[in-house]
Amino acid sequence: MLTRADSNTTDIAALMADMGARAKAASRPLAIASTAQKNAALLAMAEAIIDGCSDILAANDADMEAAGKADLTPAFKDRLKLTEERVHAMADGIRAIAGLPDPVGSVMAAWERPNGLRIERVRTPLGVIGVIYESRPNVTADAGALCLKAGNAVILRGGSDSANSSRAIHACLVSGLESAGLPADAVQLVPVTDRAAVGEMLAGLDGAIDVIVPRGGRGLVERVQNDARVPVFAHLEGLCHVYVDRSADIDMARSIAVNAKMRRTGICGAAETLLVDRAAADTHLAPILDALHGSGCEVRGDTNVCKLWPKAAPATEADWMTEYLGPLISVALVDGIDGAIRHIADYSSSHTEAVIAEDEAVVERFFNEVDSAILLHNASTQFADGGEFGMGAEIGIATGKMHARGPVGVEQLTSFKYRVHGTGQIRP
Amino acid sequence: MLTRADSNTTDIAALMADMGARAKAASRPLAIASTAQKNAALLAMAEAIIDGCSDILAANDADMEAAGKADLTPAFKDRLKLTEERVHAMADGIRAIAGLPDPVGSVMAAWERPNGLRIERVRTPLGVIGVIYESRPNVTADAGALCLKAGNAVILRGGSDSANSSRAIHACLVSGLESAGLPADAVQLVPVTDRAAVGEMLAGLDGAIDVIVPRGGRGLVERVQNDARVPVFAHLEGLCHVYVDRSADIDMARSIAVNAKMRRTGICGAAETLLVDRAAADTHLAPILDALHGSGCEVRGDTNVCKLWPKAAPATEADWMTEYLGPLISVALVDGIDGAIRHIADYSSSHTEAVIAEDEAVVERFFNEVDSAILLHNASTQFADGGEFGMGAEIGIATGKMHARGPVGVEQLTSFKYRVHGTGQIRP
Structure with a gap:
């Protein structure tokens, strides 16, 4: 020594x-x-x-x-x-x-x-x-x-x-x-x-x-x-969100949600919370949660999620604030883009968030109003990485706003x- | 109240x-x-x-x-x-x-x-x-x-x-x-x-x-x-230098030195120290100091300056570290661009420095090797200002290296x- x-x-x-x-x-x-x-x-x-x-x-x-x-x-x-x-x-x-x-x-x-x-x-x-x-x-x-x-x-x-x-x-x-x-x-x-x-x-x-x-x-x-x-x-944690809008392509939402959560669960760009537009609850929620569950992910949902998809365990307030870094995801229904922006503002660690949507007006609001280092449209949060950004190498990811932000x-x-x-x- | x-x-x-x-x-x-x-x-x-x-x-x-x-x-x-x-x-x-x-x-x-x-x-x-x-x-x-x-x-x-x-x-x-x-x-x-x-x-x-x-x-x-x-x-002070190289145009050096020091003596971009290339002492020093003196500026010089231009008072070590913010300038002879770079590295507050020279190799070394927020070639240090930079307005000038630097x-x-x-x- x-x-x-x-x-x-x-x-x-x-x-x-x-x-x-x-x-x-x-x-x-x-x-x-x-x-x-x-x-x-x-x-x-x-x-x-x-x-x-x-x-x-x-x-x-x-x-x-x-x-x-x-x-x-x-x-x-x-x-x-x-x-x-x-x-x-x-x-x-x-x-x-x-x-x-x-x-x-x-x-x-x-x-x-x-x-x-x-x-x-x-x-x-x-x-x-x-x-x-x-x-x-x-x-x-x-x-x-x-x-x-x-x-x-x-x-x-x-x-x-x-x-x-x-x-x-x-x-x-x-x-x-x-x-x-x-x-x-x-x-x-x-x-x-x-x-x-x-x-x-x-x-x-x-x-x-x-x-x-x-x-x-x-x-x-x-x-x-x-x-x-x-x-x-530095970043203290990566409490990353995926928001699935009513305008999202279901297959794309499913594949991105599974990749964002499960590709590697221990990295800072892994998704921890899935937000689903209430207006898409009947169409998009079950296919996405079935796929997550099928890939080995445990699901904790709010009251409505548990009602619509009974395999979900009930989420508590602490779940929205937890970076699991493991095969576990918290899921909430939100009132469209407004609800998504509000939830992210309340709980995000300002690291990386994704919006899955075909409606350009929704994407624009997400890009303008969510204040995190990295925002993605129709892509996995696991791309939050200097190498994936084409920077060649990174010494880390910063969530502060001064000087350096992101990779x-x-x-x-x-x-x-x-x-x-x-x-x-x-x-x- | x-x-x-x-x-x-x-x-x-x-x-x-x-x-x-x-x-x-x-x-x-x-x-x-x-x-x-x-x-x-x-x-x-x-x-x-x-x-x-x-x-x-x-x-x-x-x-x-x-x-x-x-x-x-x-x-x-x-x-x-x-x-x-x-x-x-x-x-x-x-x-x-x-x-x-x-x-x-x-x-x-x-x-x-x-x-x-x-x-x-x-x-x-x-x-x-x-x-x-x-x-x-x-x-x-x-x-x-x-x-x-x-x-x-x-x-x-x-x-x-x-x-x-x-x-x-x-x-x-x-x-x-x-x-x-x-x-x-x-x-x-x-x-x-x-x-x-x-x-x-x-x-x-x-x-x-x-x-x-x-x-x-x-x-x-x-x-x-x-x-x-x-x-x-922020900047704590503006201890700005003007370096006059052997290749400097004498008239230009004189007009810039007087403007850099005397236009307004109380602002952070005002020059406090004049460095003159030893090789230009016989040709450039007296015309510049005569002009400064004629504009109402008191001169404090190192031993050689006092010898060559007897109206100068002797400078002490403290003078190289003092932001006068008044009609007073410290003057040193230096061994060319090397000596200028060394003096500035030792005493500058990293705010603004000017080089007066026609030799492009000297200018390039000054621009590369002096680490201050603003470096000027053949121009007055009093241009250190957001308005003069075309930024429209400034909230101040920063000498730190993080996020904001200069105006x-x-x-x-x-x-x-x-x-x-x-x-x-x-x-x-």
Whole structure:
């Protein structure tokens, strides 16, 4: 284990302050590194991971052995476990990030003023990103590579259960940086597992950290959101809704509802609540619920749903507020689009919602009036993903409204500045 | 005065929580209000201000009378003072905001995925803005109108010295909202002047406030930045630099330096430090300093500057860190563009910097490597202004890197969401 026997709060504070200062120093050359140099580092990282596969697997074995002795769920162990295939997938992910367009320096907007000044708004790196995650060792590679591509330094703080795996992967990232002539401090891994290190990161390391991205369960995200003194890109939960309008095609509604709920029930884009237009209760409700039930989903319904489809168990108020993350769905009848908008406003976590409808006026109201990060028409909520959006990779999904919203990819890890081109203009 | 004799902390907390809840409730209809309805409200506000001119001036007289008894600077009183002309300018400002394009609903980007999903990124309001300002009564009108245009509810907290003026102006804004059928709670003015009200706003009013914009002196901005638990759009100071390269046209450098420093010395875009390329010391330094001195500016220089131009007083380390906001400039010789970039990185407040040069390679390095919100080539730093950028109006200038940077206009007061158009797609 990496926890230092002699560590105490003062040590940790000093250690973390030093990491912050080094990240900030590294962020300057990184911000002006060329696209070619950053991509060379990324490709070298991928190669180092392939070359170091046996070391990474040996480190992971040590983590798995410790996990075997601890009281951890099979799902947790599966997230922790690396295989040769998973290590190669990690390298492929980094190569894919190398292939993305470089956001830094791209001109977002340009215009000219009557006095001849030409104004450009240009993407710049954010600076230093702090990533706090749990037991998935691959986050070390994904987050490190994404931050680098956007010209940011990153401080990674992985879970203690994956400490050996993360350290082995991190060594490959550093070797990639060094072989491309970039500072090793561009991607740092917190070398201790004390929780105090997280506290220091949340306080911002004396202004060094520009934004924090938590990756993990609700407990972690909640702590980060409550305690962080710097901006956070995160979602606490994905309480996603599918609304089936009276104008919906029944077959489409059925296939989308089943996919949205059951394709993978444990991801944030999985649907948790189905809202059915009261005017479509007789036609659409039973076919959809039969299909959900047939795919292994338990149904909890409001009074009317239970009356119309007796296999449903009665839902309580708590059900409308619960992210099941399992094969269970809550179902309510609502008064058309108005009722759907109201229910979503009351219960949604502002992550992702879908409307199934053929009536364009209904779709327009849904798109205008529902205030969630991602709204879909006639498509599954499980598309809520940076890869599916064509962003190449994401560091997470944000439900806040500031700066980044929805999938957080390389573009969302940038800021911007104005470049003003003059020919001697002075202000009258 | 508006301070309630019986107010106490509990009262204030309850009052503010209620304002927050009402702002949040108002933000929903506001977010989906049509452009026509918002513009009708803005034009009605302007008309109400013209119609209410004598009431506003009477209220301002009361504020001025109280100010006359207090120990306030002439500059402070000038900011507080309203005249018929200033009231008309306020109404004109609101009409100009009505004339701006509506950012809400505009499509920022659109693309299609191989599976046929069409993805749009669309501007949405942020929600509720808190504006905390000092004695300028016109901020009440400007900030209220800008927030409304972007579909946001706003809670305004003006300084106690302008309480009567702000209240009279606020009444006109509310009458404009009501005549257009928009909720009066869309623009609220905190009715008490207790400082505890500011504390409640900085805590976010139980999640109701999405962002805070402070308008005022360093003390106010510093308190807001230190204590706010919600995002802040602000700049603490504008420590702006002008770098004169060896390749600069001497006449242009002279005219820009004088304008950047002396046009108005009290604004955040005024230059505070002049950096001159050591290689141009013999040719460029004296003409520029002569012109600055001739325009009434005091010069403080480093050792070499004092040697070459003996009228300069010696600068100390503190001078490089001081925003004079007056007719005073610090001057240093630097080793070309490298030295300029280093000096700016060490001392700048990341607001606005200008490079005067004919050498395009120098300009490119300045634009790439200096990380401030606004960079200008061959133009005065005094152009750092939303109006000069063509944004129509600004609520302030931000030096943070998150969400808004540089002039904060209507677009920067928005967030976005993704609208995904499908035809039945489910995720494989």
